[in-house]
Amino acid sequence: MNRMNAVMIAIVGLATVTAVRAEPGLRTQTGNDIGVSLSSYQYQEPGIMSLKGTKVGLDMRAVKVSGDRDKLIFRGDLRFALGSVDYDSNATGSANGDPDWYLEARGLFGKDRVINEAVISPYTGLGYRYLFNDGRGLTSTGYSGYRRESNYLYLPIGMIHRIALNGQARLESTLEYDYLLAGTQNTSLSDVGAGYSDVTNNQSSGYGLKFSVMYLKSKWAIGPYAHYWNIGQSDTAIIYQNGSPAFIGVEPQNNTMEFGLRASQQF
Numbered sequence: 001m002n003r004m005n006a007v008m009i010a011i012v013g014l015a016t017v018t019a020v021r022a023e024p025g026l027r028t029q030t031g032n033d034i035g036v037s038l039s040s041y042q043y044q045e046p047g048i049m050s051l052k053g054t055k056v057g058l059d060m061r062a063v064k065v066s067g068d069r070d071k072l073i074f075r076g077d078l079r080f081a082l083g084s085v086d087y088d089s090n091a092t093g094s095a096n097g098d099p100d101w102y103l104e105a106r107g108l109f110g111k112d113r114v115i116n117e118a119v120i121s122p123y124t125g126l127g128y129r130y131l132f133n134d135g136r137g138l139t140s141t142g143y144s145g146y147r148r149e150s151n152y153l154y155l156p157i158g159m160i161h162r163i164a165l166n167g168q169a170r171l172e173s174t175l176e177y178d179y180l181l182a183g184t185q186n187t188s189l190s191d192v193g194a195g196y197s198d199v200t201n202n203q204s205s206g207y208g209l210k211f212s213v214m215y216l217k218s219k220w221a222i223g224p225y226a227h228y229w230n231i232g233q234s235d236t237a238i239i240y241q242n243g244s245p246a247f248i249g250v251e252p253q254n255n256t257m258e259f260g261l262r263a264s265q266q267f
Contacts, residue, residue, distance in 0.1 A: 028160075034059065039054065039261070051133065055101075071111065081258075095139045098135045107126055119162045123158050130151055133148045134147050171216070183204070184200055195243075201234035203231055222263045228258075237249050
């Protein structure tokens with residue numbers, strides 16, 4: 001709870017920045033946009049292994065403003081990002097070029113508020129993130145890799161802050177906290193051979209952060225963004241070998257960092 005309070009204080013602080021001037025165009029408008037992104041991506045299990053690479057992303061967004069007074073804003077987000085990552089571990093060696101991609105879908109709702117000649121838009125909703133990593137093949141030391149799938153269901157709590165700039169341009173900053181509701185990690189140990197079974201671990205603790213600053217003018221926008229996930233250690237599950245219990249499997253605590261640049265077109 002203390003962590004969530006700290007994030008909300010930061011969101012309120014962002015929302016109270018003084019604007020250059022207030023303009024009607026700062027309010028959320030019904031419409032759609034499509035964007036592309038290029039990012040640096042890193043996944044880590046501290047002290048165990050890391051995955052590093054570059055991702056290319058495609059983002060789509062649809063916004064509907066409903067009602068005449070006290071308007072509600074409904075928004076749907078869809079993001080797909082893919083690339084390849086390099087695996088590195090002190091225990092099992094290294095491997096290059098593993099396929100790695102994720103899909104994220106969100107349904108959000110919120111409202112606009114005018115504060116200090118700026119517009120802020122608090123929002124919440126529900127999000128889902130699916131990630132696939134294909135580590136099949138041998139590492140530099142001869143260890144066999146395998147496929148991994150991550151599933152996160154989360155509660156986003158965020159704030160958009162808009163101010164007007166000169167030349168009818170706008171600056172839009174977004175800060176978001178993502179509370180993990182449920183997660184699963186599916187590991188295809190059968191890829192290794194030796195009669196191992198696949199295993200699923202449940203993840204119940206974790207959070208994410210999203211931050212972006214976009215320069216908007218007319219029908220296009222561009223700006224940097226950062227995404228972060230910190231997921232706690234999973235529960236334990238029995239791994240079988242040739243039908244008999246072999247050992248206990250656990251998904252370690254891990255974090256993911258992504259920094260990139262996004263450009264979008266509104267229509």
